[in-house]
Amino acid sequence: MNNRSLVIRHTIYLFITALIWGTAFVAQSVGNIMGPFTFNCLRSLLGGLVLIPFIKYFYKGIKPDITTIKGGICCGLCLFAASNLQQYGLLYTSPGKAGFITAGYILIVPILGLFVGKRISARIAAAVVAALVGLYLLCIPVGEGMSINQGDMLCMVCALVFSLHIITIDHFAPKAEGVKMACIQFLVCSALSAVLMFLFEEPDPKNIAEGIIPLIYAGVFSSGVAYTLQIVGQPGVNPTIASLILSLESCIAVIAGWLILGEGMNTREVTGCIIMFAAIIITQLPQKAKKKSA
Numbered sequence: 001m002n003n004r005s006l007v008i009r010h011t012i013y014l015f016i017t018a019l020i021w022g023t024a025f026v027a028q029s030v031g032n033i034m035g036p037f038t039f040n041c042l043r044s045l046l047g048g049l050v051l052i053p054f055i056k057y058f059y060k061g062i063k064p065d066i067t068t069i070k071g072g073i074c075c076g077l078c079l080f081a082a083s084n085l086q087q088y089g090l091l092y093t094s095p096g097k098a099g100f101i102t103a104g105y106i107l108i109v110p111i112l113g114l115f116v117g118k119r120i121s122a123r124i125a126a127a128v129v130a131a132l133v134g135l136y137l138l139c140i141p142v143g144e145g146m147s148i149n150q151g152d153m154l155c156m157v158c159a160l161v162f163s164l165h166i167i168t169i170d171h172f173a174p175k176a177e178g179v180k181m182a183c184i185q186f187l188v189c190s191a192l193s194a195v196l197m198f199l200f201e202e203p204d205p206k207n208i209a210e211g212i213i214p215l216i217y218a219g220v221f222s223s224g225v226a227y228t229l230q231i232v233g234q235p236g237v238n239p240t241i242a243s244l245i246l247s248l249e250s251c252i253a254v255i256a257g258w259l260i261l262g263e264g265m266n267t268r269e270v271t272g273c274i275i276m277f278a279a280i281i282i283t284q285l286p287q288k289a290k291k292k293s294a
Contacts, residue, residue: 006236013233014245017226022252024222027214034208034215035201036087041193042208042215044079047223048186055179064180071172072184078165079227080189084196085158093151099250100139101155106131108163109243116167120240124283131244131279138272139250166239166246174235182228241283251276 034042055062064072090098106128110120120128172181197203208215234242251273 003236010233010235010237011241011245013229014237014242015248017229017233018246018248019252020221020226020229021246021249023256024218024226027217027222030211030214033211034204035197036084036091037193037197037201038203038208039211039215039218040080040083040087041190041197043219043223044083044186044190044193046216046219047227048183048190050220050224051179051183051186051228055183058179059177062180064177064184067172068176068181069184071168071176072181073188074168074172075165075181075185075231076188076192078161078168079185080192082158082161082165083189084193085154085161089151089154089158091151092149093155098151098155099253100135101152102159102162103135103139103247103250104132104156104159105163105166106135106240106243106247108160109166110240112163112167113239116171118170118239120238124238124240124244127244127279127282128240130282131247131276134272134275134279135247135250136272137268137275138254142268163243166234166243169231169234170239170242173231178232179228182231185227185231186223244280244283248276248280 052062086098086102093101110118110125110128113120230246237245254269255273
């Protein structure tokens with residue numbers, strides 16, 4: 001398989017990740033009935049457990065190497081912080097504003113990338129700006145504005161941590177065993193979320209039972225499948241382009257609500273979706289080869 005085909009395959013993995021995350025947004029909102037820390041603890045635990053059979057099938061041994069362990073722990077710390085900040089922020093802000101602010105990682109990732117030698121072209125920089133415009137039109141209704149509250153601040157910090165998560169995966173994934181690293185990531189996130197769960201919440205079996213379907217979907221698909229595809233798909237893809245593709249989850253969430261739940265889409269939201277998809281397409285167009293200097 002040539003390099004271009006490999007990049008296309010990894011790009012498809014990231015598109016599938018964004019698709020699952022977008023359709024899982026409803027499950028994530030409903031899951032708050034059991035408490036944000038309880039939800040993330042059980043969701044991540046389920047995501048880790050569902051990967052164990054795949055590890056036994058695809059790898060000769062279940063024991064991970066030291067690089068995979070380090071990567072899993074670092075990614076798990078980032079995922080723990082980011083997912084709980086987002087889940088808790090949803091208690092105080094609207095889903096639209098939370099989605100827009102969280103997707104700010106598409107601007108933060110290229111800035112952080114400069115510190116580790118990741119350069120971006122003018123075309124990709126333009127795509128980032130266009131995607132931010134599209135996200136604003138998609139997520140922020142007319143007249144709502146961008147006043148800052150407690151939930152918005154939590155989502156801002158969440159965007160920064162998700163950016164670190166993407167950069168961390170970019171560093172470890174090419175050298176680690178992807179599925180094993182994802183499994184460790186979930187178990188670390190679950191264990192740390194459990195500490196907050198017992199400190200600040202009182203897990204109620206009745207609430208957990210009421211949210212079991214959203215929990216299973218978020219645990220198996222949004223965590224187990226999607227985050228693993230992110231780890232497997234990111235190597236070989238520029239982290240800025242990866243962040244742009246992953247940000248499509250906001251766009252897909254709106255489209256899913258329209259198709260599945262019958263929620264309407266106004267002209268402003270449709271325009272935002274079109275701009276976002278156009279920004280992603282721009283990043284995927286082949287560049288002309290530079291002429292060799294004499």
